[in-house]
Every structure is written in C-alpha cells, then in structure tokens.
Amino acid sequence: MPELSETEMRILSVLEELEYENVPAMMNTVMQPAGDVGELAEMQWALENLVQRDYAIMTMDLDSSGKFRRLSKDESMEVIADLRSGLRFNGDRTLWIDTRRKGPPFGLAFPFIVSTHSGRVKGREILEERGYQWWRAEK
Numbered sequence: 001m002p003e004l005s006e007t008e009m010r011i012l013s014v015l016e017e018l019e020y021e022n023v024p025a026m027m028n029t030v031m032q033p034a035g036d037v038g039e040l041a042e043m044q045w046a047l048e049n050l051v052q053r054d055y056a057i058m059t060m061d062l063d064s065s066g067k068f069r070r071l072s073k074d075e076s077m078e079v080i081a082d083l084r085s086g087l088r089f090n091g092d093r094t095l096w097i098d099t100r101r102k103g104p105p106f107g108l109a110f111p112f113i114v115s116t117h118s119g120r121v122k123g124r125e126i127l128e129e130r131g132y133q134w135w136r137a138e139k
Helices: 006-018 023-030 037-052 073-081 117-130
Strands: 020-022 056-062 068-070 087-090 095-098 112-115
Touching: 006 020, 006 023, 006 037, 006 056, 006 112, 006 117, 020 023, 023 037, 023 087, 023 095, 023 112, 037 056, 037 073, 056 073, 068 112, 112 117
Parallel strands: none
Antiparallel strands: 020 112, 056 068, 056 112, 087 095
C-alpha cells in the first residue's frame, strides 16, 4: 500500500483525537488556508484515499438517536466529489466555510469526516511518531 500523503496523515492525526470533524474545520486545521482552489482539490484527493483505505467515512446527518449516520464508500465518494458546491473561502476571516450552513440558529456544519477503527489506529501511530500537530510552526 502506498505511503500516506502529508495531508492524509494530518487528517488522521486530528481524527485520532476527535474521531470526527466537519470538512471546513478540518481544512482550516490541517492547512494554512489561503483560498487557493488547490486546497480544496487536495482535501478531496486526501479524503477519497482515506475512504478507499477504510480509514474514514463521510456522514451528512444524524440518525433518530442523534448519532452520525455513516455513509457507504460510494455515498462518501459522492459527498467528497460535491464538496466544491458548498465550500467557499472567506477572505476576510481567512478560512474555509460551508455555505450550506444557514442560521441562526446554526446546526452542525455537514459533511463530517468520521474515522474508522483502523483510521484511529493509524492516526495513533502517526501521532506517536510525529507528535501533536507537527505541521504547525512553533511561535
């Protein structure tokens, strides 16, 4: 199996700690957002690879008990392919936002990335090797 990309490793390390995160928040965490269209393409590519490896799955809503309703691989790939329709860069705030999130009151910012058991195991390995948010420059 090919090595994980830097972006994939960053995503898995965040998911190991949180287990899930919405896509715009993940982009703002694992990247230094500048609004370049390449950032969105990189996130889509990384998420597709993580779903294919069974390290992550996508979700778009909650079930009746309030838990994430995990999508299938195929459904996850459709959600990932459609990210461009809802994500925009807010230049004033220098971060990615999901334009589908309306409010107030604001609900959850879907879609979410949810780690699988094997994704959390891999994320733990990455954190043990590299440390917490190794990609952030020390200030």
